[in-house]
Amino acid sequence: MARAIATINLKGGVGKSTTTVALAEFMAAEFGQRVLVIDLDPQTNLTTMMIGERRWQELNDEGLTLATLFRNAVDRDPALPQFDMSKTVQRGVSSVKAVHSVDLLPSSLDLMEVQEALSYVQFNDPYSNAPVEILRNAVAEIADFYDYILIDCPPNLGIITLNGLMLADGYIIPTIPDVLSTYGIPQIQQRVQKFATRTGHRIKEIGLVVTKYRSNSTLHRATIERLQRDETIANVMPCWVPESNQIAASAEFVGYGTLKMKYGGQGQFDALRMVAEDVLMNSKVYL
Numbered sequence: 001m002a003r004a005i006a007t008i009n010l011k012g013g014v015g016k017s018t019t020t021v022a023l024a025e026f027m028a029a030e031f032g033q034r035v036l037v038i039d040l041d042p043q044t045n046l047t048t049m050m051i052g053e054r055r056w057q058e059l060n061d062e063g064l065t066l067a068t069l070f071r072n073a074v075d076r077d078p079a080l081p082q083f084d085m086s087k088t089v090q091r092g093v094s095s096v097k098a099v100h101s102v103d104l105l106p107s108s109l110d111l112m113e114v115q116e117a118l119s120y121v122q123f124n125d126p127y128s129n130a131p132v133e134i135l136r137n138a139v140a141e142i143a144d145f146y147d148y149i150l151i152d153c154p155p156n157l158g159i160i161t162l163n164g165l166m167l168a169d170g171y172i173i174p175t176i177p178d179v180l181s182t183y184g185i186p187q188i189q190q191r192v193q194k195f196a197t198r199t200g201h202r203i204k205e206i207g208l209v210v211t212k213y214r215s216n217s218t219l220h221r222a223t224i225e226r227l228q229r230d231e232t233i234a235n236v237m238p239c240w241v242p243e244s245n246q247i248a249a250s251a252e253f254v255g256y257g258t259l260k261m262k263y264g265g266q267g268q269f270d271a272l273r274m275v276a277e278d279v280l281m282n283s284k285v286y287l
């Protein structure tokens with residue numbers, strides 16, 4: 001059975017999607033894991049990073065995204081396109097030749113509108129878990145094919161994100177080590193805990209992943225030290241992802257031969273490999 005890990009932070013732009021893509025690729029190519037990535041963000045950043053905008057548009061036109069899954073749950077009209085898991089999962093999606101075993105459940109801009117309708121369903125029946133179990137029920141059919149399921153969440157705790165949490169066994173919090181990016185961490189922990197208590201579904205905090213680290217920044221070093229001392233944080237992953245132009249450029253959908261070519265060999269590859277190793281090790285202990 002796969003271990004499912006959500007990537008979450010209420011702060012936007014801290015590297016959630018970039019970290020999720022890199023983790024998936026390193027887990028697959030460097031550690032031999034079969035990985036499914038789920039993009040729950042209507043911004044579709046992760047989806048277009050992995051398959052490009054043109055392919056996403058084709059899939060979206062055919063209703064082969066997660067928007068169809070959630071739409072079916074709010075509108076049971078059989079005349080509407082029905083979610084088809086086997087056609088929606090995109091297999092072997094990495095832009096890196098050396099990565100073979102990463103699959104993707106693509107997101108859609110239409111998720112935004114579907115999310116509103118789904119929230120309305122939940123509002124009308126606040127004690128029902130059904131609106132947050134849609135993703136988990138759908139993924140159950142394919143979960144056994146994978147070692148890891150990585151869920152990239154939007155920077156909010158809306159009902160689509162809650163679907164991700166309901167599937168997740170644990171979560172990681174990517175954060176830039178600065179004041180504003182770390183400000184909301186206690187809120188995330190509390191809200192996830194509250195959700196776990198309400199639904200009876202246990203979700204373990206795996207740890208914080210430091211992103212966009214600048215070695216010449218005294219603020220970054222001081223923030224990391226503060227986080228390491230903070231007893232309310234389960235674990236600060238010991239390897240920090242450096243801020244790097246090449247990691248930023250990896251968002252563009254172009255082909256690469258190896259992970260080193262994609263992310264850079266001046267410390268980026270080693271840092272991302274170690275983060276993946278830490279997440280694997282911690283998830284085996286905690287999940």
Ligand SMILES: Nc1ncnc2c1ncn2[C@@H]1O[C@H](COP(=O)(O)OP(=O)(O)OP(=O)(O)O)[C@@H](O)[C@H]1O
Pocket residue numbers: 011012013014015016017018019041043045153154155211212213241242243244245247248249251
């Ligand atoms: N280590 C890094 N070094 C430099 N740039 C980075 C790094 N990680 C991410 N970025 C860049 O920072 C921006 C935000 O990254 P990303 O989209 O991964 O963040 P996010 O937390 O998923 O954002 P959102 O909240 O909008 O979903 C992107 O332009 C990305 O390319």
Ligand SMILES: [Mg+2]
Pocket residue numbers: 016017018041045046152153154
């Ligand atoms: Mg993102």
